[in-house]
Amino acid sequence: QVELVESGGGSVQAGGSLTLSCQYMRAVNYITWFRQIPGKDREGVASIYTGALKTPSIPLYAGSVNGRFTIYQENAKKMVYLQMNSLQPEDTAMYYCADRVGVQHSLRREDSEYWGQGIKVTVSS
DSSP states (O other): OOOEEEEOOEEEETTOOEEEEEEEOSOOSEEEEEEEOTTSOOEEEEEEEOSSOOSOOOOEEOTTTBTTEEEEEEGGGTEEEEEEOSOOGGGOEEEEEEEEOSSSOOOOGGGOOOBOOOEEEEEEO
16 A cells, blocks of 8 residues: 655756645644655755644754755645755755654654655756
8 A cells, every 4th residue: 555655856957946745644643754865865955744733843854955945744635745955966856745743843764654656866967
């Protein structure tokens, strides 16, 4: 059973923008976006609280994307988005969304449970 589906990837020139979408199925507390460059470890880039509590939660960002990427959600639709601005060639990667039932944010790969198939983002100089 497919638990998460990414969409919105593609190619863009340096300085451009893309928005990725993640449709998730399970009732989980967090959705995290990761990316992976061939030959490198999968890197967590942004996490957002998607649970039932109404208390506002501040998303968590990796330093490499802080200020350029924004994670947000449409909770009723079980959708999470990653808006990526000021893209650079080093942002070229496969991007994945993953879910987490845990009680706090985590950008660690081993803390996420179910994963989407991934979607490619290419940034040309």
